[in-house]
Each structure stands twice: as C-alpha cells, then as structure tokens.
Amino acid sequence: MSSSPSQPPLSFPLRCRPLLKPKIWGGRGLATVLGKELPAGEAIGESWEVADVPEGTSGIADGPLAGLSLREAMVRVGDELLPGWGAAQFPLLVKFIDAQEDISIQVHPDAEVCRRLFPAERSKNETWLIVHVEPGAAVLHGVHPGVTIDELCGRIADGTVTQVMRRIDVRPGDVIHLPAGTLHAMLRGVMLLEVQEPSDSTFRVYDHDRVGLDGKPRELHIDQALESLRLNGHAPALIEPRREPCAWGERELLIDLAPYRVERLTLRRPMSWRPDPGCPAVLVVVSGELEFEAGPAQGWAGALRMGETTIVPPAARMILTPCGECRVVVAHPRRPGAAS
Numbered sequence: 001m002s003s004s005p006s007q008p009p010l011s012f013p014l015r016c017r018p019l020l021k022p023k024i025w026g027g028r029g030l031a032t033v034l035g036k037e038l039p040a041g042e043a044i045g046e047s048w049e050v051a052d053v054p055e056g057t058s059g060i061a062d063g064p065l066a067g068l069s070l071r072e073a074m075v076r077v078g079d080e081l082l083p084g085w086g087a088a089q090f091p092l093l094v095k096f097i098d099a100q101e102d103i104s105i106q107v108h109p110d111a112e113v114c115r116r117l118f119p120a121e122r123s124k125n126e127t128w129l130i131v132h133v134e135p136g137a138a139v140l141h142g143v144h145p146g147v148t149i150d151e152l153c154g155r156i157a158d159g160t161v162t163q164v165m166r167r168i169d170v171r172p173g174d175v176i177h178l179p180a181g182t183l184h185a186m187l188r189g190v191m192l193l194e195v196q197e198p199s200d201s202t203f204r205v206y207d208h209d210r211v212g213l214d215g216k217p218r219e220l221h222i223d224q225a226l227e228s229l230r231l232n233g234h235a236p237a238l239i240e241p242r243r244e245p246c247a248w249g250e251r252e253l254l255i256d257l258a259p260y261r262v263e264r265l266t267l268r269r270p271m272s273w274r275p276d277p278g279c280p281a282v283l284v285v286v287s288g289e290l291e292f293e294a295g296p297a298q299g300w301a302g303a304l305r306m307g308e309t310t311i312v313p314p315a316a317r318m319i320l321t322p323c324g325e326c327r328v329v330v331a332h333p334r335r336p337g338a339a340s
Helices: 029-034 070-081 111-116 149-158 222-228
Strands: 014-017 019-027 044-050 093-099 105-107 126-133 138-143 165-169 175-178 184-186 190-196 203-206 242-246 249-256 260-267 271-273 281-287 289-294 300-305 309-312 318-322 326-333
Touching: 019 093, 029 044, 029 093, 029 126, 029 190, 044 281, 044 309, 105 222, 126 249, 126 260, 138 175, 149 222, 175 249, 190 281, 190 326, 203 222, 260 271, 260 318, 281 300, 289 326
Parallel strands: none
Antiparallel strands: 014 309, 019 044, 044 093, 093 190, 105 184, 105 203, 126 175, 126 190, 138 165, 138 184, 242 249, 249 260, 260 326, 271 318, 281 309, 281 326, 289 300, 289 318
C-alpha cells in the first residue's frame, strides 16, 4: 500500500465514479435532480460516491488512477491518502440516496454491540444532509418518549411500529444525525447525502410487506435489531449548524464526531483550501458548480458540478472558484484514536 519514494506526494484530487445500487424503493431522481447517468430501465436508489466496503467499491473517474476501483487505489496509494494511519480501508462511506417509496424501518449497530455480539458487523454512525424533497417529505428518527421495548416489540410484530416513531418534516439543507442504535427510516420523496462510517451493517425490523428485486420477501433481522437498539435519550433530530462568515462566503460546522467531521462551505468568491494535515477529505458539490486548481503549484485543473464528488489527498492544495454561488459538503475522516 505504498508508492515509490522517488515519486512526488499525491497532490491531485481523485474524482469519484459512483457505484449505482438498484433498490425496490428507488427510481430515476438521481438523474433528474443530480444529472447522474443511470442504466436504462432500473430503479436506482443509491449512488455510492465513495465506497470501500465488502458490499461494493466506487471507482476513480479520471487522472493517472482512472479506471481503478477505490479498493485498488487504496492498495496502490493508500499510504499517501492516509499517511501513517496503517489503514487498509478508506475510512468513510459517502452516498446519495433517493427514496421514491418509504424505506424499511431499520437500525445500525454501534461498536460495543458489534464487539460483544456481532463481530462480523461494523459500527455505523451516519449523518444526513437533505438535498431535495417532494411536498410533505419527512423522515422517521427514533421513538416517542415513554415507548418501552415491550411495546416496541409488539408494534414490530403487528406492523404498527411507525405509529410510535418520531416523524420529522424536512427541507433542503436540513442536517440530521443518526447515532448507531437509532431506529429510523427515510420516507418517500426524500433525497439526501449520507456521510457515515465505512459499514453496510443494517438490521431491518419492518419492510412494508414488500418483496425484493428477486420476487421474495426481504429478510428481517428483528433479534439483531433489538440487541442494537438504543431507546434512551431523545436528542433533537435536526442539527443547527455552527456558522462562520468568511471573506469567500460562509463555513458551517455540521457535526464533529470521533469517526468524522462534516462541514458545508457556501462559496461566493474564490478560496484557497486544503485538507486537515495528515488526513484526506471528501468534497461533494450539493448545489451549483465550481472550478478548481490543485497541487503544490496548482498544476491540476478541473470542474465539479452538482452531484459530483472527489477525494482530496492530504498533500493537495486547492483553489476553489465558484460559478455563481456554490455549496460544497466536506467530510473529514478522523484518524482512529484522535480526539474530536
């Protein structure tokens, strides 16, 4: 997982080629809203922009590493993307999700539950940034205060679990955090960007009595979900960003956790930018378009449109120039053991 010592540090961004995931609740919204090229005749629910997990890997779209999967790129230049980390896996999973129908009611395990009960699974904290909504769009986030585990078990058994879950109306720009252990679901008409730990560990408790793409009922994981569920605490679902005006626009700190930090930049004028020292960053354009120059001497140029994503190595230095106003989400993974 290294390059030749004679080569200069990796200083150009790695534009991502997403892995598209068909889903029974998906559709064509990723094409109409974000301009994604979707395979004909398929209901696409997820676009995995940055993925290096057993369930699938995204790719590199252009540049010297064009055509490689992110897994292959990690083998080749992982020491330059994560210098000194000793990591064999890229430490974030970033995806767009388009819910044309209600998604299953589900929960993700935390690190302690995985260690104790499900060693084959991985912790999955995740943060949602709402990109587009249809009228009446909402998400389900946790359960109402006072709901007990016994009541929840009965509701799961008789198919009424959504009646005891908190319904949160959403609009573009909203930010929602889902700590591992939170019972949740997206409802129809929501498109969002999801930043999470690199895990696809998901336990479903209710799936609206649907069948999967293979025509068979989809598997539920009720016992695992109940072991993973956290009912204590009813923190607000919506996060209020911390805003900082800047000469080039506005910076918002959306969330700062042990596994990752997420910011949103509103660019109105050019800015100089670089990742945190020793860490890569993932840049996702969520509105507008920008041009960039990158490298120690800005020798690499290009543009990113709404819905496009790039991985920026720690050695890169970038000048970002918005075409009008542009909003960019920046996700920074944290080195294991680093303080948040």
